[in-house]
Amino acid sequence: MTTKTYDHRPGLLATLGRDGLIQIILIANSFIMLAPIVIMIFSAFKTNAEIFRSPFALPDFTNVTSIMKIWSGTNFPLYLLNSFIVAASSIAVILTLGTMAAYAIARYEFRGANFILLFFLAGLTLPLKLAIIPLFILMRDLGLLDTRFSLICIYVATGLPTTVFIMTGFIRTLPNELEDAARMDGASEARIMWSIMLPLVKPAMVIAGIQNAVPIWNDFFFPLIFIQKDSLKTLPQGLTTFMGEYGTDWGVLFSGLTLSALPVIVLYIILSRQFINGMTAGAVK
Amino acid sequence: MFTTRLTGRNLWIAALILPPLAFMCLFLVYPILSAFAYAFYEWHGLARGEFIGLANFHKVLFEYPFSERTVNAFVHNIFVFFALMVLQNGVGFVLAYCLWRELPGARFHRIAVFLPVVLSTVIVAILWKLFLHPLFGVVNISLRGLGLGFLAQPWQGQDTTALTAIVVANAWHMVGFPTLVFLAGMQRIPTEILDAVRMETESEWVKVRKIVWPLVAPSATVVFTLLFVSAFNFFELPFLMGGVDGSPHGATDVLGLYFYRTAFGSMSASAENFGPGSALAVLIFLFIAILSSAITLWLRKREIQL
Numbered sequence: 001m002t003t004k005t006y007d008h009r010p011g012l013l014a015t016l017g018r019d020g021l022i023q024i025i026l027i028a029n030s031f032i033m034l035a036p037i038v039i040m041i042f043s044a045f046k047t048n049a050e051i052f053r054s055p056f057a058l059p060d061f062t063n064v065t066s067i068m069k070i071w072s073g074t075n076f077p078l079y080l081l082n083s084f085i086v087a088a089s090s091i092a093v094i095l096t097l098g099t100m101a102a103y104a105i106a107r108y109e110f111r112g113a114n115f116i117l118l119f120f121l122a123g124l125t126l127p128l129k130l131a132i133i134p135l136f137i138l139m140r141d142l143g144l145l146d147t148r149f150s151l152i153c154i155y156v157a158t159g160l161p162t163t164v165f166i167m168t169g170f171i172r173t174l175p176n177e178l179e180d181a182a183r184m185d186g187a188s189e190a191r192i193m194w195s196i197m198l199p200l201v202k203p204a205m206v207i208a209g210i211q212n213a214v215p216i217w218n219d220f221f222f223p224l225i226f227i228q229k230d231s232l233k234t235l236p237q238g239l240t241t242f243m244g245e246y247g248t249d250w251g252v253l254f255s256g257l258t259l260s261a262l263p264v265i266v267l268y269i270i271l272s273r274q275f276i277n278g279m280t281a282g283a284v285k
Numbered sequence: 286m287f288t289t290r291l292t293g294r295n296l297w298i299a300a301l302i303l304p305p306l307a308f309m310c311l312f313l314v315y316p317i318l319s320a321f322a323y324a325f326y327e328w329h330g331l332a333r334g335e336f337i338g339l340a341n342f343h344k345v346l347f348e349y350p351f352s353e354r355t356v357n358a359f360v361h362n363i364f365v366f367f368a369l370m371v372l373q374n375g376v377g378f379v380l381a382y383c384l385w386r387e388l389p390g391a392r393f394h395r396i397a398v399f400l401p402v403v404l405s406t407v408i409v410a411i412l413w414k415l416f417l418h419p420l421f422g423v424v425n426i427s428l429r430g431l432g433l434g435f436l437a438q439p440w441q442g443q444d445t446t447a448l449t450a451i452v453v454a455n456a457w458h459m460v461g462f463p464t465l466v467f468l469a470g471m472q473r474i475p476t477e478i479l480d481a482v483r484m485e486t487e488s489e490w491v492k493v494r495k496i497v498w499p500l501v502a503p504s505a506t507v508v509f510t511l512l513f514v515s516a517f518n519f520f521e522l523p524f525l526m527g528g529v530d531g532s533p534h535g536a537t538d539v540l541g542l543y544f545y546r547t548a549f550g551s552m553s554a555s556a557e558n559f560g561p562g563s564a565l566a567v568l569i570f571l572f573i574a575i576l577s578s579a580i581t582l583w584l585r586k587r588e589i590q591l
Contacts, residue, residue: 018489022383026390029380030397032457037400039423040412052421097305104301108294116302123313127518127573129541130566133548133559134319135312137331157312160305189297218405220521225549236407240525243411250415261408268403272396275403276465283462283507284469 040261043254051250066251070242070259075230079238080260086148086234087216090155094212095205097156098163103193105164106171107179117168123161124282128154132225139226150226151234155219159212162282166211170204171197210271210278217264235260320570324563331559341564345547351561357535358543365452365539366516372456374508377463382493384464385471395468399461406458410525413454417441441526444536451526451537458522463508470504471497506584510577517573520545540569 043051044067045059070076104110105117128135135154136145144150174197182192223237233241239256246252268275324341327334345351380398384391401409416422417440425437440450474497482496498505520541523531529546531538548562 014487019386019388022386023388023390025379026383026388026394030394033397033400033461036412036416036457039416055423055426097308100301101305104298108298110295110298116306119306120309123309125514125574125577126313126317127514127570128313128316129518129520130544130570131316131320133323133563133566134316137319138312138316140331153308153312156308160309164305189294214403218403218407220405220407220525236405239405239407239411243414250421253411253415257408257411261404264403264405265400268400269396272399276395276399279399279402280462280465280469283466283511284504 037261037265040254041258043250044258046251046254048248048250051254066249066255067259069252070255074242074245074256075233075238076256076259078231079233079235082148082232083217083235086151086155087213089148090152090159090216091209091212093152093156094159094163095209098160098167098208099198099201099205101160101164102167102171103197106168107193107197117164120161120164123157124165128158129221132221136225145226146229146232148232151222154222154226155212155216159216162211163208166208166281167201167204171201174200206274207278207281210274211281214264214275214279317570320563320566323559324567326560328559328563337560341560342568345561345564345568351547354535354538354543355540355565358531358538358540361448361537361539362517362519364448365455365519366513368449368452369456369512369516370509372452373460374463374512376456377460377508378467380460380464381467381471382497384468395465398464401458402461404458406521407525409454409458410522413450413457414441414526417450442533444534447527447533447536451522454526455522463512466504466508467501470501474500502584502588506581506588509584510581513577513580514573517569540565544569 039055042057042059043055045061045063047063047065050057050059101116101120105113139145139150139153144153178196179192182196187196218236219234220236220240223234227233227237230241239260242253242256246256323333325336325338327337327340345355384395384398416424419425419437419439419442422440424440428434428437438446440446478496478500482492486492518541519539523537523539523542524545527537527542529542531542544562544565547558547565550558
């Protein structure tokens with residue numbers, strides 16, 4: 001990669017050489033990024049013997065034995081449902097509470113508004129994992145251990161800071177004219193927020209929603225601590241139990257991985273711009 | 286009339302702001318403050334005992350075998366940080382620079398590099414565990430197929446390569462993040478500046494060093510700070526790939542794992558020990574908070590001095 005030396009003569013050849021090198025780096029990198037995923041998907045349609053003998057060969061895509069085994073022989077559908085319930089409820093609560101706070105901070109002048117914004121922003125940098133002992137005791141005292149509520153509460157708390165950050169920034173950019181006109185007509189504050197401002201906030205909600213959805217959907221740490229009952233496990237947590245149960249049946253393992261990864265991959269390919277914007281929203285100013 | 290309207294408005298603001306604030310206090314502020322308090326108490330299982338001052342801290346820092354393990358794990362975190370600095374942020378910068386060119390196919394490559402980022406750490410961990418299997422993993426099968434069989438080895442089974450294997454898996458998973466943050470930084474460089482540079486020099490190296498690198502300083506600040514925090518919070522990947530005990534022989538033990546083991550028990554000794562666990566959490570927390578603020582301030586200064 002580094003053997004190319006640049007001469008100072010401008011010219012077509014030098015440009016071609018430079019662009020060629022860049023293409024080689026990019027193609028090599030994309031190969032490294034995609035090959036493991038392709039091998040994973042191929043292996044879901046193979047038997048153990050085929051995986052060990054020819055891991056790179058195209059499989060017989062009609063062989064869905066392993067996939068059926070995962071879908072109907074394990075708790076996979078249940079884990080999927082749990083993940084969906086937890087993620088959807090958390091995001092609904094995050095967007096509701098986050099928009100409420102952001103709206104108040106961004107649209108009204110009141111004492112302490114800046115302090116409250118700073119308070120939310122401070123939450124951005126706190127590694128909540130290190131407070132897992134008090135959280136565990138708190139959940140036990142609230143009787144929430146081994147319930148989906150424990151996860152929803154914690155995801156809302158971790159998701160609020162970034163959401164308030166994104167939404168406040170966005171709501172501040174909205175023009176005042178509509179709001180003032182409605183106020184002149186005697187509309188209540190609640191009505192102004194609901195019917196006039198909220199429809200304008202949707203794009204920011206999509207960004208905030210995706211930014212929260214991916215880490216919540218993928219989280220493994222909090223279920224590990226809070227959830228013991230198999231029937232309440234989320235998908236990432238459930239996958240780790242397959243590793244123990246089917247440790248030697250690689251076809252089944254790869255099927256489990258593929259089934260969990262594919263929905264996210266397909267969604268990502270369709271909405272790649274929104275995913276990338278959402279997940280880098282906090283880091284890209 | 287005026288006053289009632291005013292209180293109505295205040296009530297409305299309070300109704301908007303209090304529920305989210307209450308949530309943050311209960312599930313974020315209170316646990317973090319308690320984490321500090323808990324470290325100064327003796328614990329009997331889940332029950333809090335006597336106030337014992339700094340005894341828990343003394344234990345994890347200076348008493349055998351706790352101190353040994355703390356230092357061992359800490360050294361591994363430092364290794365993880367520097368290795369990822371090169372493999373994740375360094376490679377990310379190079380890839381961003383390549384993507385910035387907007388050559389044919391750039392859109393495809395941009396989507397490809399970020400694809401692993403959206404996957405769960407659990408998927409990444411199991412995938413790489415299977416790929417790195419000594420006999421049947423694709424890594425060793427490929428090496429043998431390329432006639433490099435002598436390089437094939439039990440990557441996760443030996444002390445010398447186990448942690449590196451985890452670092453590589455992490456770099457594969459997350460390299461898209463710094464890449465796209467750097468790319469966004471490069472795309473914000475005004476074209477006038479770039480045109481002016483093009484008149485001055487043809488050398489790519491000079492261009493990168495004198496113009497691109499200083500101008501993406503804000504992106505670098507974010508990416509470096511986030512990597513620092515995640516390197517010293519490292520938990521999921523070592524837990525899933527090396528196991529709760531950091532096998533083999535503690536070669537993949539990191540502070541996050543050691544904290545988890547101390548607090549919630551390991552397979553071998555399943556006893557909670559919340560006292561030393563809390564002390565470790567406080568130490569890690571303070572270390573991350575102080576150093577990441579220092580790094581941010583230092584890097585910010587670099588941004589202004591341009």
